[in-house]
Amino acid sequence: xxxxxxxxxxxxxxEGDNSIINCAYSNSASDYFIWYKQESGKxxxxxxxxxxxxxxxxxxxxxxxxxxxxKHLSLQIAATQPGDSAVYFCAENDNSGYAxxxxxxxxxxxxx
Amino acid sequence: DTEVTQTPKHLxxxxxxxxxxxxxxxxxxxxxxxxxQKAKKxxxxxxxxxYEKLSINESVPSRFSPECxxxxxxxxxxxxxQPEDSALYLCASxxxxxxxxxxxxxxxxxxx
Numbered sequence: 445x446x447x448x449x450x451x452x453x454x455x456x457x458x459e460g461d462n463s464i465i466n467c468a469y470s471n472s473a474s475d476y477f478i479w480y481k482q483e484s485g486k487x488x489x490x491x492x493x494x495x496x497x498x499x500x501x502x503x504x505x506x507x508x509x510x511x512x513x514x515k516h517l518s519l520q521i522a523a524t525q526p527g528d529s530a531v532y533f534c535a536e537n538d539n540s541g542y543a544x545x546x547x548x549x550x551x552x553x554x555x556x
Numbered sequence: 557d558t559e560v561t562q563t564p565k566h567l568x569x570x571x572x573x574x575x576x577x578x579x580x581x582x583x584x585x586x587x588x589x590x591x592x593q594k595a596k597k598x599x600x601x602x603x604x605x606x607y608e609k610l611s612i613n614e615s616v617p618s619r620f621s622p623e624c625x626x627x628x629x630x631x632x633x634x635x636x637x638q639p640e641d642s643a644l645y646l647c648a649s650x651x652x653x654x655x656x657x658x659x660x661x662x663x664x665x666x667x668x
Contacts, residue, residue: 485664490659543589
């Protein structure tokens with residue numbers, strides 16, 4: 445079946461550097477994509493989303509890029525802070541429109 | 557109020573017990589979800605309620621029984637669970653479709 449996957453399972457960055465987390469998706473019918481941050485012992489927290497009619501969307505310190513040609517999604521975090529350490533999941537809506545398919549997740553570790 | 561609450565935070569139950577997990581949101585969202593999450597894995601969709609009606613059941617065993625008493629509440633009734641059912645159970649809500657789901661903190665369930 446179709447799935448959402450991530451290129452890197454773990455990412456270690458130094459505090460103050462920029463982080464880039466990548467995600468590949470295979471369902472060309474998906475029209476909505478979302479990034480979540482999950483800290484240990486907590487539920488996933490919404491970070492940013494993007495619809496398929498956009499290539500880029502910016503939030504506070506975060507940017508999501510969508511490349512529909514190669515079915516690639518990325519999350520950029522500027523000036524990464526220790527509080528950014530968490531697991532990051534990308535997700536896409538499925539064909540039903542009611543469910544999200546989650547990628548495997550990337551663990552981001554920010555070192556001082 | 558922009559949060560999803562879940563009770564209890566932790567639950568330990570034997571294989572012959574009956575227990576219930578509760579979820580509540582007051583954001584006026586009309587779709588609510590139950591997910592199961594194992595350690596170091598993405599959330600897996602179990603059930604979707606849309607306008608208080610069950611719209612998706614992802615082939616979940618009958619020992620898990622969802623209930624949506626009203627648009628703000630979602631329950632998950634548990635009976636005769638197995639040790640492999642131990643996991644973090646997450647509730648989420650969204651305004652009618654899968655877009656921008658808001659997650660609760662989860663219930664950490666241990667089946668002994």
